[in-house]
């Protein structure tokens with residue numbers, strides 16, 4: 480019998496659960512980065528918000544999935560972690576496993592993150608705001624740093640260039656400091672250099688400086704670049 484993940488198309492947006500350690504590696508986060516007001520959008524079931532707030536950071540997560548009842552969301556986080564792990568294992572050749580060590584360790588890290596997210600959702604529901612790009616319910620310049628992991632470019636098969644531009648402009652509106660988006664490949668590992676280049680040009684034309692910054696984290700082969708915006 481085939482599992483849905485054995486196909487070459489990832490179904491619905493995966494509600495994945497990355498940890499603070501993964502966010503630190505992906506976005507090259509320094510301790511200083513964790514001092515300001517931070518937006519994680521999409522937050523998904525990541526434990527970044529829970530873990531960073533526990534260290535004294537001021538992080539808010541935004542994601543449309545937070546409109547679900549908390550019990551349902553906690554269960555979904557675990558089920559989606561299994562779906563993601565199955566997908567990654569079924570397509571293991573697409574990935575570099577050195578950061579994680581093995582598919583098993585990857586699964587353990589994601590499950591721990593999903594559980595931590597679920598506990599934090601109960602303890603601090605106000606940190607999790609139901610909202611969808613490209614329209615966020617935050618005043619201008621509400622944050623000093625915005626992180627966007629695994630929505631833009633990842634789902635370029637269903638989110639078009641106009642959505643990407645509108646989403647990045649919205650992140651730039653609510654964030655006075657850097658916006659960091661990763662990865663710049665889609666969920667099948669395809670590079671989107673033309674989309675990245677055209678978005679950078681349109682952003683620069685609107686006075687938003689952009690930069691491609693290398694990261695030491697690479698899971699999809701070749702996905703070692705972060706798009707950085709500086710409004």
Ligand SMILES: C[S@@+](CC[C@H](N)C(=O)[O-])C[C@H]1O[C@@H](n2cnc3c(N)ncnc32)[C@H](O)[C@@H]1O
Pocket residue numbers: 492493494495496497520521522523524525541542543544610611612613627628629630
């Ligand atoms: C692959 S997860 C990434 C979660 C988290 N950033 C991480 O790296 O683990 C993608 C998330 O994007 C969310 N999403 C889908 N459409 C969105 C939109 N228009 N605006 C913001 N988030 C969206 C989904 O609900 C899902 O939780």
